[in-house]
Amino acid sequence: LLNEIKVNLRVNNMVKPLAIDSRMSLLDALRERLALTGTKKGCDHGQCGACTVIIDGKRKLSCLTLAATCEGKEITTVEGLAKNGEMHDMQKAFVKHDGFQCGYCTPGQICSSVALLEEAKNGEASYVTEDLKNIKSGLKLSEEEIRERMSGNICRCGAYNNIVQAFKEVHSGDDVMPT
Ligand code: FES
Ligand code: FES
Numbered sequence: 001l002l003n004e005i006k007v008n009l010r011v012n013n014m015v016k017p018l019a020i021d022s023r024m025s026l027l028d029a030l031r032e033r034l035a036l037t038g039t040k041k042g043c044d045h046g047q048c049g050a051c052t053v054i055i056d057g058k059r060k061l062s063c064l065t066l067a068a069t070c071e072g073k074e075i076t077t078v079e080g081l082a083k084n085g086e087m088h089d090m091q092k093a094f095v096k097h098d099g100f101q102c103g104y105c106t107p108g109q110i111c112s113s114v115a116l117l118e119e120a121k122n123g124e125a126s127y128v129t130e131d132l133k134n135i136k137s138g139l140k141l142s143e144e145e146i147r148e149r150m151s152g153n154i155c156r157c158g159a160y161n162n163i164v165q166a167f168k169e170v171h172s173g174d175d176v177m178p179t
Contacts, residue, residue: 012080049153059115078107101157
């Protein structure tokens with residue numbers, strides 16, 4: 001390789017040493033070098049959210065992240081969300097509420113949703129003004145706020161309503177009936 005560098009990627013709690021082109025995106029490193037094809041390539045330039053992964057607890061677009069910048073960071077892909085053979089609550093909720101049709105956007109939607117739960121817990125700044133007060137007083141995100149915060153994840157099949165229902169169920173901790 002012309003610009004080969006060595007990088008240790010910590011993905012789903014395993015460290016993988018790789019020799020890669022310094023210009024390789026994290027998305028390509030995951031899919032083509034680590035065979036973690038759960039993370040999807042939609043647009044490859046930051047517009048669709050299909051490639052969303054979680055890096056050090058924050059959701060990131062792996063197509064816009066250079067793999068070389070990820071040394072020492074904790075990367076979680078959709079493959080790393082299940083524990084001990086059991087799906088993550090968000091994965092279960094997507095199944096229960098039919099939060100997908102073709103499924104192409106789903107790994108990104110789920111990674112984004114899991115990281116959004118943390119954003120909400122940490123009271124991170126909201127987009128919808130009224131929600132700011134709610135979040136600060138430990139209340140749940142409004143539907144408007146959820147939709148705004150998930151707007152970076154495009155679903156060509158239009159499964160948005162069910163995605164929101166899935167998120168709400170896990171976010172509220174209540175067993176909301178499927179709609
Ligand atoms: Fe990364 Fe579309 S593939 S945002
Ligand atoms: Fe098909 Fe979202 S389920 S793009």
